[in-house]
Amino acid sequence: MKDIDVMEPQIDWDNLTFSHTPTRSMYRATCDEGGEWQEGSIIPFGNIELSPVAGVLNYGQGVFEGMKAFRTAKDRTILFRPEMNAKRLQSSAKRLCIPPIPEEMFLEAVEQIVKDNADYIPPLDKGSLYIRPVIWGTGPVLGVKPSRSYTFIVYVSPVGHYFQGEIPCLHIKVTNFYHRVAHKGTGAAKAIGNYAASLYPLKLAKEHGFNEVMYLNAQNENLVDELGAANVFTLKGDTLLTPGLSGSILPGVTRDSTIQIAREILGLDVKETDVTVDDFLTADEVFCAGTAVVICPIGRITTDDDSVELCTEMGPMTANFRKILKDIQLERREDVFDWLRPLDLY
């Protein structure tokens, strides 16, 4: 019998969903009162112990990232634009008064944990290894102030499609009742509290059969910000519109990649600008973009006054974007933008 540590993971690669499968290990580093991050290490995946007074538990002092490792057609493993996640985690950390992690340390941690869990990376075309770096204020704080110590953890999980039914044409609810983030709030940061704020509107939307919520800008409710877990795009003719990075939306890695593909490969006119609900309702194609969702068509948008069907199957340009992005990630197409970071696993 094999030793438990070298046993192959028992995973049904054909039926992966976007849910957590525990893997062998996680990475952990700490930052104590001096504000300097200490060298981290790989430890078995499992529960951690926290003081009930920890900053993250009481005041939501936490930030995170989401990224993926892929097994590619060249029979190797790559990370997709991890430097962007490193930089975004730094800017999220700054907004939440968390000591930023040096980029090299972040990249090293991500590489180490993917390598240690290499047998959990789905085979080509079966899914990806989702990587979740988190930083939490783990020191005790009673008054409202930053924690004095922090924990950085990176865990991973093999995942499949984010939405049920592979790549459905999403049915989206535009909410006039709830904002995800405040004007001048934490919208540009990947702060854990932003997601807590989105749970109730998402619950209501799902109860009415919607897949996701489209949030309006808190300062100008004519404008669209993003979905709860992805950025949004509308295409009309040769023009691709997406909400500009004015502080209330997450600067998505997939958003940036989509814009580059649109400009450099598809020759579209891209505008990062104010985008109204009406722009979405009257578009030729609408889609969302994010690490977890990849690129997914939006088939119907429902506001309080209107419900507009945009498509019943993925539009041709949305399909183009999705294919180009995935072909680059899986090395079926040249990495002309130098986005891939291959890992030496063997």
Ligand code: PLP
């Ligand atoms: N917007 C929100 C609120 C998200 O949670 C995500 C996912 O991370 C995105 C946009 C897309 O960002 P990225 O493409 O970096 O995953």
Ligand code: COI
């Ligand atoms: C991602 O796309 O990586 C996200 O973080 C979105 C969601 C799963 C929180």
